[in-house]
Amino acid sequence: MGYILDMKETLQALAEPNRFHIVELLRNGPLTVGEIADQLNLRQPQVSKHLKVLSEVGLVQVQPEANRRIYKLRPQPFQEFHNWLDSFRQIWEERFDSLDAYLQELQKKEKK
Amino acid sequence: MGYILDMKETLQALAEPNRFHIVELLRNGPLTVGEIADQLNLRQPQVSKHLKVLSEVGLVQVQPEANRRIYKLRPQPFQEFHNWLDSFRQIWEERFDSLDAYLQELQKKEKK
DNA sequence: TAGGAATATTCAAGTCAAGGAATATTATTT
DNA sequence: AAATAATATTCCTTGACTTGAATATTCCTA
Numbered sequence: 001m002g003y004i005l006d007m008k009e010t011l012q013a014l015a016e017p018n019r020f021h022i023v024e025l026l027r028n029g030p031l032t033v034g035e036i037a038d039q040l041n042l043r044q045p046q047v048s049k050h051l052k053v054l055s056e057v058g059l060v061q062v063q064p065e066a067n068r069r070i071y072k073l074r075p076q077p078f079q080e081f082h083n084w085l086d087s088f089r090q091i092w093e094e095r096f097d098s099l100d101a102y103l104q105e106l107q108k109k110e111k112k
Numbered sequence: 113m114g115y116i117l118d119m120k121e122t123l124q125a126l127a128e129p130n131r132f133h134i135v136e137l138l139r140n141g142p143l144t145v146g147e148i149a150d151q152l153n154l155r156q157p158q159v160s161k162h163l164k165v166l167s168e169v170g171l172v173q174v175q176p177e178a179n180r181r182i183y184k185l186r187p188q189p190f191q192e193f194h195n196w197l198d199s200f201r202q203i204w205e206e207r208f209d210s211l212d213a214y215l216q217e218l219q220k221k222e223k224k
Numbered sequence: 225t226a227g228g229a230a231t232a233t234t235c236a237a238g239t240c241a242a243g244g245a246a247t248a249t250t251a252t253t254t
Numbered sequence: 255a256a257a258t259a260a261t262a263t264t265c266c267t268t269g270a271c272t273t274g275a276a277t278a279t280t281c282c283t284a
Contacts, residue, residue, distance in 0.1 A: 008129050015127040016242080017120050027200065033261055046243065048262050067251050067260050075204030082197040085190060088139060092187030128272085145231055158273065160232055179230050179281050 006057065007084060010077055013057045018042060019050045023059065023073065030063070030072035118169065119196060122189055125169045130154060131162045135171065135185065142175075142184035 014020055021040050025031060031039075037047045051071055054060040059077050063070045126132055133152050137143060143151075149159045163183055166172040171189050175182045 008127065008132055011123055011127040011132065015120065015123040018242090020120055020123070027203065034259095043244080044261070045245085045263080049242080052262080064251095069261065073200075073203050075200075078197060078200045079204050082194070082200075085194040085197060088185070088190045088194075091139065091185050092191050130272090146229095155274080156231070157233080157275085161272085164232080176281095181231065 007081075009057045010059065010081065013053050013059055016050070016053075018046070019054055022047070022050055022054065026060065026071060026073045030070045032065075032068045032070055034068070036071070119193075121169045122171065122193065125165050125171055128162070128165075130158070131166055134159070134162055134166065138172065138183060138185045142182045144180045144182055146180070148183070 014023065018040065022036055025036060025039060033044060033047050033051065037044045051060060055062060058074055060071050061074045126135065134148055137148060137151060145156060145159050145163065149156045163172060167174060170186055172183050173186045
């Protein structure tokens with residue numbers, strides 16, 4: 001099944017500090033639930049719940065391996081997220097200050 | 113005063129749907145509180161509150177102009193955010209498929 | 225200086241999501 | 255099959271966040 005990136009859902013998922021940590025952890029490679037719980041000093045149930053959320057928004061992917069579940073990052077949402085931020089490039093690349101232009105606009109309106 | 117990007121705070125600020133909309137709006141240029149309220153069909157107090165949050169995490173910048181306050185995006189957090197996502201590049205450039213992992217495993221075993 | 229416009233703030237609900245504890249589920253091993 | 259290990263789920267409580275409504279503040283203008 002395909003995922004469509006819902007920016008708000010993705011942000012909400014990432015905004016929770018523990019989930020953010022999980023994502024950072026998984027950057028180094030796939031991990032099981034228990035390993036994540038150990039490394040982050042979290043209890044297993046909470047880790048499972050967070051992983052469920054991350055999984056539902058498509059940030060993470062599971063692979064069952066016998067008794068365990070190995071979680072890893074899905075590249076796609078990070079790419080799309082990256083693209084979204086690219087669309088803000090103009091904001092830090094624009095040389096002129098658009099505020100000035102806007103102030104001039106305001107003045108025009110007030111003169112009426 | 114300088115801002116240090118706190119990824120979690122920034123994400124939490126962006127994760128709220130209306131604030132996300134405000135940011136998207138401001139991408140087209142600076143706006144006053146009233147204009148934002150109009151365009152998003154929100155009440156002025158809520159817009160002020162959301163802008164306060166955005167301002168506190170440094171996503172947004174105010175410029176008082178007479179009676180009004182003109183808000184615009186601050187480039188820096190978007191840059192840093194962009195950089196953060198760059199650090200995930202390997203995830204979508206290297207292929208960490210289960211197949212690849214499997215093949216890598218095979219190779220290791222064969223070398224012994 | 226009084227009135228009005230734009231924005232900010234306060235306070236009191238109502239909502240939602242995270243954590244804890246206990247339990248269920250699934251797979252493994254003996 | 256029983257015991258155990260790894261993970262998922264449920265229920266409940268608590269705290270945080272958002273909204274709405276009312277009010278305060280600031281600045282301009284007649």
